[in-house]
Amino acid sequence: HARMRRRGVLRPHCGIFAGDTQVGELTSGTWSPTLGVGIGLGYVTTEHAGADTLDIDIRGRRVPAQVTRKPFYQRA
Numbered sequence: 001h002a003r004m005r006r007r008g009v010l011r012p013h014c015g016i017f018a019g020d021t022q023v024g025e026l027t028s029g030t031w032s033p034t035l036g037v038g039i040g041l042g043y044v045t046t047e048h049a050g051a052d053t054l055d056i057d058i059r060g061r062r063v064p065a066q067v068t069r070k071p072f073y074q075r076a
Contacts, residue, residue, distance in 0.1 A: 008056070008063045010040030015057040016048075023048045026056065040065075 010029025015022045029040030040056070048054065055062040 008038050008058045008061075010038045010056060010058070010065075014040070014042075016042055016044055017055040017057060017062060018048050018051065022057075023054065 009031050010026055012026055012028055014026045014029065016024035016026065024042050024044030026040045026042035028042075029038060031037075032039045044051075044054065051067050053064050053066055056065045057063075
């Protein structure tokens with residue numbers, strides 16, 4: 001699970017990168033109006049599953065994303 005650290009909307013099939021190496025791919029993504037950020041789900045290699053931050057390729061631009069656990073938000 002990823003939460004964008006900068007502005008950007010995640011979409012399926014965006015590459016997930018650690019440095020210059022692609023380590024996964026998004027399966028889904030969208031804009032969260034509740035959180036005010038892009039969120040997405042994807043698969044990464046086992047050795048990168050515990051990373052705090054990975055980069056998402058959005059139309060040729062790498063954008064940092066925070067790796068999170070579900071749920072993405074806290075209920076009030």
